[in-house]
Amino acid sequence: MHYLIGSKLKVYNQNKLHKRLRRQVGEAIADYNMIEEGDRIMVCLSGGKDSYTLLDILINLKLSAPVNFELIAVNLDQKQPGFPEHILPEYLTKLGIEYKIVEENTYGIVKEKIPEGKTTCSLCSRLRRGILYRTATELGATKIALGHHRDDILETLFLNMFYGGKMKAMPPKLMNDTGEHIIIRPLAYCKEKDIEKYAEIKQFPIIPCNLCGSQPNLQRQVIKEMLKEWDKKFPGRIETMFTATQNIVPSHLCDTKLFDFKAIKKGDNVINGGDIAFDKEEFTAASFDASGIDEQDIILWKEVN
Template sequence: MDAQTEHPAEAVRKSPEATGAVPAIFRKGPSSVEFKKLRKRLLRQTREAITDYGMAPVVDSGTARPKWLVCLSGGKDSYCLLVTLMELKWRGLLEVDLIACNLDQAQPGFPPEVLPKWFADNEIENVIVREDTYSIVTDKIPAHRTYCSLCSRLRRGILYRIAREQGCEAIVLGHHREDILETFFMNLFHGGRLASMPPKLVNDDGDLLVLRPLAYCAEADIAKFARGMEFPIIPCNLCGSQDGLQRDEVKQMLQGWEKASPGRLGIMARALGNTRPSHLMDRALYDFMHLRPGSTESGTGVGVGEAEEPCAASLGMTANLFAAE
């Protein structure tokens, strides 16, 4: 089995330390068994997401390798993303060239020397662009309102431009499992729709991919990894300084659920990839109008004839009832 078809769980079984010379970035971090397991888990989950959603391009022999623009904000998530992708590439499991990109948005207190030094110390190809989006955001949005929406739109547009200038086919973002779940509940509670951030999409202009390889990775694991690797974290002092954000409320809600029932967030994340259109209420997604007894086809071509499934909560309560007898 070659490197392209090898199962993700098999591909990360051997440590880099056992295979020869190791890049400097991989020699950092604790040598404990627990940390090695954490690192392998993040590596495996990242490769699984890349495989499941067809993120990695098929590279023909004799052609130039595609480039990915890996967006590095200086936060724990983007550091973890970049280092994990670097290791996959080093192992021969990711046939792309990586360019780390930091967008300096001219926020007060941003330390401009941190990332250039980190890139240089670890011999990482990079591009740093300074664009004063901070002044635009603070001028357009009142201080008591959240900046995230406008800030992200401006940032995304600049990153698209940089990706095109660098000849990249994709921009790669560090959103993890909890980010995706939080966005789902934000849309549910405040947007009136069932939607989140997909692991892979094409931009509106149709010329670039947007990838989220950490879609399966838990935030707690990423935080532990970042602490172990001692990444030079740069906090966001723009939106991060505003209290009472709706996303913060959703985050606290999810953390409360996970604390009360460990493993619940993993189940919820799997649910996003296991939908039943015929068991929802979206008439554009499922042809309820033409659904009749004995029908075998749907105008939308999905799901007709699915048996009604019992509620999981009802099944659980029934099992508990009989178990008590």
């Protein structure tokens, strides 16, 4: 009896997870108009959990989408030693989806150009990007779908803030650097931990990246660990931070290119609530909980209010 109850609960949770990911992908697509009638979407499939999940959810959404679109999965075989070339063709053939495996020896180029022990990610990504853009043109793709999720977007935001002096992240939709292709990220609203669970449930044939997998001290890894620690200690903080990326107030930052501070004159209308430097910030106790502010901060907040 307990086994049956446990089994049903497991199936219920799995279905719930699938519906959540499906809903979040659908919302992102709608919010940013990612997919339109007649689109041919090139889904970049690396063999990792994120791109497998992206392809799986898009195939599922295609069945009931209000617009007609095509999917073609593309994998770049970078000729890494020991790369299991049979896995993706077998998986994609079983799915019955159109696909293309592009073979380019970027591994050899990276190993030749980058000294042993140095980070290979930058050159590797540039080479990969160029090949995938060329492939999208050859295939007549109208959009290129990447498997970056919500955590990737936040990691990029902090990387740019900490190391680049910019407030910049990964957009859910944007033109690529050559101006030829529209890049979309349908997993933009999805949590990495949900994707990890989903990949385990679906038992995707994960292919590890041996080229950069041995470089644990990358700056992105440091940021990733920081965000994971915050998420563990302060539930809700990550959600609040991501919401902040959707609620930008240029007049209350410092970028003169985004807001014309010089044009402000006495007698002008109040902009975005005006400046409240002499007032106390208005935050509710609930907002502290959502942000992950600890109990002592809430006590202090109550005392000063």
